[in-house]
Amino acid sequence: MVEHNIIYLPTDPPVARFVRLNVTSVSNLESQSQAFEIVIPSSPTDDSDPGEVVIQATLERTVSPNRLHLPLNVPNGDAQSLSAVGEAVWVALTWYFQRAGYQQPLTPKGNPCPESCVELVFKSDSPAACAQFATHLEELGLVEFEIQLEENNVFRPLVFASTFWQIQPEIFLPKLGAHRYLPPKPLRYTLSNGVIRHPKRPLPPTVKSPFYTRHCVSEKINSVFKLRPVDMSDLDLIHKWMNNLRVAEFWGEQGPIEHQKKFLEKCLSSQHSFAAIGSWNDLDEEENLTLWRDACFFDIYWVKEDHLARYVNDIKDWDRGVHLLVGEDWARGRSTAWLDSIVHYVFLADPRTQSLYLEPRVDNDLLIRLLLRYGFYKVKDFSFPHKQAALMKLDRECWRGCH
Numbered sequence: 001m002v003e004h005n006i007i008y009l010p011t012d013p014p015v016a017r018f019v020r021l022n023v024t025s026v027s028n029l030e031s032q033s034q035a036f037e038i039v040i041p042s043s044p045t046d047d048s049d050p051g052e053v054v055i056q057a058t059l060e061r062t063v064s065p066n067r068l069h070l071p072l073n074v075p076n077g078d079a080q081s082l083s084a085v086g087e088a089v090w091v092a093l094t095w096y097f098q099r100a101g102y103q104q105p106l107t108p109k110g111n112p113c114p115e116s117c118v119e120l121v122f123k124s125d126s127p128a129a130c131a132q133f134a135t136h137l138e139e140l141g142l143v144e145f146e147i148q149l150e151e152n153n154v155f156r157p158l159v160f161a162s163t164f165w166q167i168q169p170e171i172f173l174p175k176l177g178a179h180r181y182l183p184p185k186p187l188r189y190t191l192s193n194g195v196i197r198h199p200k201r202p203l204p205p206t207v208k209s210p211f212y213t214r215h216c217v218s219e220k221i222n223s224v225f226k227l228r229p230v231d232m233s234d235l236d237l238i239h240k241w242m243n244n245l246r247v248a249e250f251w252g253e254q255g256p257i258e259h260q261k262k263f264l265e266k267c268l269s270s271q272h273s274f275a276a277i278g279s280w281n282d283l284d285e286e287e288n289l290t291l292w293r294d295a296c297f298f299d300i301y302w303v304k305e306d307h308l309a310r311y312v313n314d315i316k317d318w319d320r321g322v323h324l325l326v327g328e329d330w331a332r333g334r335s336t337a338w339l340d341s342i343v344h345y346v347f348l349a350d351p352r353t354q355s356l357y358l359e360p361r362v363d364n365d366l367l368i369r370l371l372l373r374y375g376f377y378k379v380k381d382f383s384f385p386h387k388q389a390a391l392m393k394l395d396r397e398c399w400r401g402c403h
Helices: 079-098 127-139 232-242 245-251 257-269 307-311 329-349 365-374
Strands: 002-009 015-022 032-040 053-061 066-071 117-123 144-148 154-160 189-192 196-199 212-217 222-229 273-283 289-302 320-326 355-358 377-383 388-395
Touching: 002 079, 002 212, 015 079, 032 079, 053 079, 066 079, 079 117, 079 212, 117 127, 127 144, 127 154, 212 329, 222 289, 222 329, 232 245, 232 257, 232 289, 245 320, 257 273, 273 329, 289 329, 320 329, 329 355, 329 365, 365 377, 365 388
Parallel strands: 066 117, 320 355
Antiparallel strands: 002 015, 015 032, 032 053, 053 066, 117 154, 144 154, 189 196, 212 222, 222 273, 273 289, 289 320, 355 388, 377 388
16 A cells, blocks of 8 residues: 655745655564655656656664665666755655654653654665765765764764754755755945944845745645745735734734835835745645645844844844734634744754844734744843834754754
8 A cells, every 4th residue: 555745845836756655564563664765757858867766765663763764776876866866865854854743752751852853874785885975965964973882883874853954955956946045145244324233134035936935744734835025016915914903903004005005115125124925835635736825924134233133132143033924814723834934944044043033012922822832932021112022032053943
């Protein structure tokens, strides 16, 4: 009996990859093994493409950590076929951390909680090739080696969930047009308003096309989420959302469309922030994409130049903040998924960003509870000129990756 999972890769448009599962697992007293295949189809536009590549892999569930067995001896054996292994590693890890039903080990109350991780086990006729490929993944930052003293100092390649979600996907999906997160530019400082000294900022996304995509899978949803820049063609949408009574209560930007036009013009002219729309595309019963539906608004800003910096101690140069709203009522049950995505984007976009801030109104209980459950902590309550706010903060080192 075979079960199919679909993983949509972070490209524009999203590219599907099949993960075929053999659901008749083999069990013994110490472990449970599950065979699966990763299907990488041929490219119809690339004459040099080696054709469909099927990677036969195994998930071995053990006490800790679980093991992913992946072959390096691919059918065609050439460089292009071997590059498919890198893509297969990325797909397998996405499937494992998000779709394979990984459960955090239960620990007695008060005991240390182990991090989510998996061991990669590569199979090849050449042990040297396995070691070389594992070393390559370590150089890319994906793998950490753990020394097994009881096994004659054998190095085990481990991938932690928090590490995986900070790795830029285009490293492993070079031929698919994955969203690119460019390396940080050399550090140069400038002044804003003649007094605020801060690093020269990279330009925000400007073209009206997605700059972030993620396939979100949980018990509640199976949908692809994307972020794209806002422009003036979104005015009617912003007007509709700001006049939603639930949104207006906390944003206070309701009124005639001329009011939202000024609001949007201010967003687009900002030198330290940019606005984005979050959209969902739900998968049908056959796991095909259906229709993109706009749902959320985000204003992503550099804290150092924002008025929030006056109220916060120890702001770092690359700390970021987010203002947000969910404009569509049907999207309100997806809070963990869109919060996962915006945090993921912020930490992917610049590795120097160490903290993310939100400052909801103190009586926005739903949002504050969501942030606390997610891993944010409350720094303090403070008074803006226009509201009493709760300062909420998430540090990169405390983020465990997407759920």
